[in-house]
Amino acid sequence: MVFVQFFQIFFLTMGVFFFFVLSSFISLWWFSPTRACQKIKRNGFTGPPPTFPLGNISDMKKISKVANSPSENMIITHDIHSIVFPYFERWQKSYGKVFIYWLGTEPFLYIGEPEFLKQMASGIMGKSWGKPNVFKHDRNPMFGKGLVMLENEDWTHHRHVITPAFAPANLKAMMSLMVESTNNMLDQWSRLIASGEPEIDIEKEIISTAAEIIAKTSFGMDSKNGRDVFEKLRAMQVLLFQSNRLVGVPFSKFMYLKKTLESRRLGKEIDEILLSIITSRQASLTNEPQKDLLGLLLAEKNADSDVGTAKKLTTHELVDECKTFFFAGHETTALTVIWTLLLLALYPEWQRQLREEIKEVTGDGPLDYNMLARLKKMGWVMNEVLRLYSPAPNAQRQAKEDIRVGDKIIPCGTNIWIDVVGMHHDPVLWGDNVYDFKPERFKDNLHGGCNHKMGFLPFGFGGRMCVGRNLSMMEYKTVLTLILTKFSFSVSPNYNHSPVIMLSLRPSHGVPLIVQHT
Numbered sequence: 156m157v158f159v160q161f162f163q164i165f166f167l168t169m170g171v172f173f174f175f176v177l178s179s180f181i182s183l184w185w186f187s188p189t190r191a192c193q194k195i196k197r198n199g200f201t202g203p204p205p206t207f208p209l210g211n212i213s214d215m216k217k218i219s220k221v222a223n224s225p226s227e228n229m230i231i232t233h234d235i236h237s238i239v240f241p242y243f244e245r246w247q248k249s250y251g252k253v254f255i256y257w258l259g260t261e262p263f264l265y266i267g268e269p270e271f272l273k274q275m276a277s278g279i280m281g282k283s284w285g286k287p288n289v290f291k292h293d294r295n296p297m298f299g300k301g302l303v304m305l306e307n308e309d310w311t312h313h314r315h316v317i318t319p320a321f322a323p324a325n326l327k328a329m330m331s332l333m334v335e336s337t338n339n340m341l342d343q344w345s346r347l348i349a350s351g352e353p354e355i356d357i358e359k360e361i362i363s364t365a366a367e368i369i370a371k372t373s374f375g376m377d378s379k380n381g382r383d384v385f386e387k388l389r390a391m392q393v394l395l396f397q398s399n400r401l402v403g404v405p406f407s408k409f410m411y412l413k414k415t416l417e418s419r420r421l422g423k424e425i426d427e428i429l430l431s432i433i434t435s436r437q438a439s440l441t442n443e444p445q446k447d448l449l450g451l452l453l454a455e456k457n458a459d460s461d462v463g464t465a466k467k468l469t470t471h472e473l474v475d476e477c478k479t480f481f482f483a484g485h486e487t488t489a490l491t492v493i494w495t496l497l498l499l500a501l502y503p504e505w506q507r508q509l510r511e512e513i514k515e516v517t518g519d520g521p522l523d524y525n526m527l528a529r530l531k532k533m534g535w536v537m538n539e540v541l542r543l544y545s546p547a548p549n550a551q552r553q554a555k556e557d558i559r560v561g562d563k564i565i566p567c568g569t570n571i572w573i574d575v576v577g578m579h580h581d582p583v584l585w586g587d588n589v590y591d592f593k594p595e596r597f598k599d600n601l602h603g604g605c606n607h608k609m610g611f612l613p614f615g616f617g618g619r620m621c622v623g624r625n626l627s628m629m630e631y632k633t634v635l636t637l638i639l640t641k642f643s644f645s646v647s648p649n650y651n652h653s654p655v656i657m658l659s660l661r662p663s664h665g666v667p668l669i670v671q672h673t
């Protein structure tokens with residue numbers, strides 16, 4: 156009898172426990188996000204209806220599948236919004252340029268309208284923009300507590316300490332590192348051509364050279380572990396992307412458990428190596444700091460000047476910033492060069508014009524830092540490539556306070572998704588030639604003739620604008636000048652035009668070009 160009573164109490168307790176756990180999960184994953192969504196909807200926004208637990212992810216997959224079904228004729232179109240974000244393109248037609256959609260159980264306010272963004276951004280300070288909590292966990296192994304993910308006072312402090320490292324005088328000293336790595340790559344191209352292999356997949360080549368450049372300029376590739384770190388960082392990035400496909404869906408991490416654990420293991424190894432690099436660099440600090448970003452930050456950390464007025468970055472914060480520079484800096488710059496080489500291969504007239512400009516500026520001598528600003532046409536080409544094939548295709552935010560936009564209130568906590576590719580390809584903003592490659596639109600016009608200043612956002616906006624944009628411009632012009640001086644190129648018949656989003660905007664099947672000496 157006592158035995159039966161014990162089991163009755165046991166099962167009752169377990170039942171109550173499971174009911175409590177289940178209702179907490181349902182509340183966490185459905186009722187609270189639905190309540191948050193209702194608050195946003197009160198402003199009159201609508202959007203595609205979500206289902207539990209995927210939100211709109213299955214619609215997104217279905218629409219993408221139809222839009223990207225393989226066709227017989229491979230046409231190279233620059234209308235890539237309809238290729239990479241076909242669901243946003245479709246939903247814009249039904250719900251306008253500001254609407255709500257769901258990633259798993261997380262509602263997002265989609266923004267493809269620069270005027271709305273301008274009004275929203277003008278109402279708040281840079282430090283009041285947060286990053287959506289739903290991405291923080293997944294991105295932690297890449298960025299840790301580095302600048303990209305920081306918020307509030309921590310962000311202000313890191314931004315204040317890091318910005319001077321990117322001053323022109325410091326960047327100037329990094330140029331020789333870029334020339335050295337690029338020349339090594341180009342020597343390899345010469346060897347391939349000499350051995351009768353003129354078809355080169357420039358995607359792989361440029362990505363690995365850019366990774367080497369950023370590792371050198373960030374934390375010093377010469378250190379014995381430099382190459383090891385950058386190979387592990389690349390491997391971790393691929394794993395994180397693969398394990399991140401169902402972001403916002405409850406328990407999705409368990410579906411990719413092996414990849415998640417593997418990326419965590421790599422993350423720990425990378426932290427340990429970077430920590431040992433930093434510790435040994437700290438021990439051997441001289442009056443003349445090493446001229447990479449880490450060297451500059453270490454010099455600042457050890458300087459007496461600010462003692463008592465500002466907190467110094469800790470060694471662990473330096474580790475996270477080194478990782479941040481690597482992830483935020485190498486692929487974005489590499490992809491800008493890669494898409495540029497493709498476009499220049501498609502438009503040989505622009506190859507010719509850039510070569511002519513390089514000759515005028517350098518007079519056949521070596522390129523130096525002071526010449527870069529005079530490569531004007533190259534600057535227009537860079538902007539046009541960033542417009543058509545923006546390597547950072549979207550920006551995400553989370554409102555950390557209620558934000559007023561006209562008569563609407565975006566409630567605190569709202570996730571925000573800014574569709575940069577959508578704005579860069581909007582005929583309403585750019586006119587009928589929006590899909591054409593026309594670098595001259597940037598001649599004497601910083602916004603390329605876009606009819607709204609916030610319609611062109613390759614480096615982000617406001618206080619959180621890219622801190623490395625001058626470094627990337629310098630790298631872009633240096634690498635491109637060296638390539639164009641030595642080689643000319645055309646598109647290989649094996650090229651398959653299929654841009655895809657993998658955090659950044661990449662070619663799916665590489666970029667094979669036929670390369671020859673000029």
Ligand code: HEM
Pocket residue numbers: 302303304314479480481483484485487488491546547550551612613614615616618619620621622623624626627
């Ligand atoms: C063509 C190359 C590049 C592009 C297109 C690019 C694009 C961007 C964009 C769009 C943002 C803003 C993201 C947001 O609003 O959430 C950003 C932020 C950032 N970028 Fe870049 N970037 C490039 C190169 C670099 C380089 C070379 C570095 C460093 C070595 C770098 C470091 C950063 C950092 C640390 C942030 C975060 C800034 C903050 O939140 O205060 N980027 N970048």
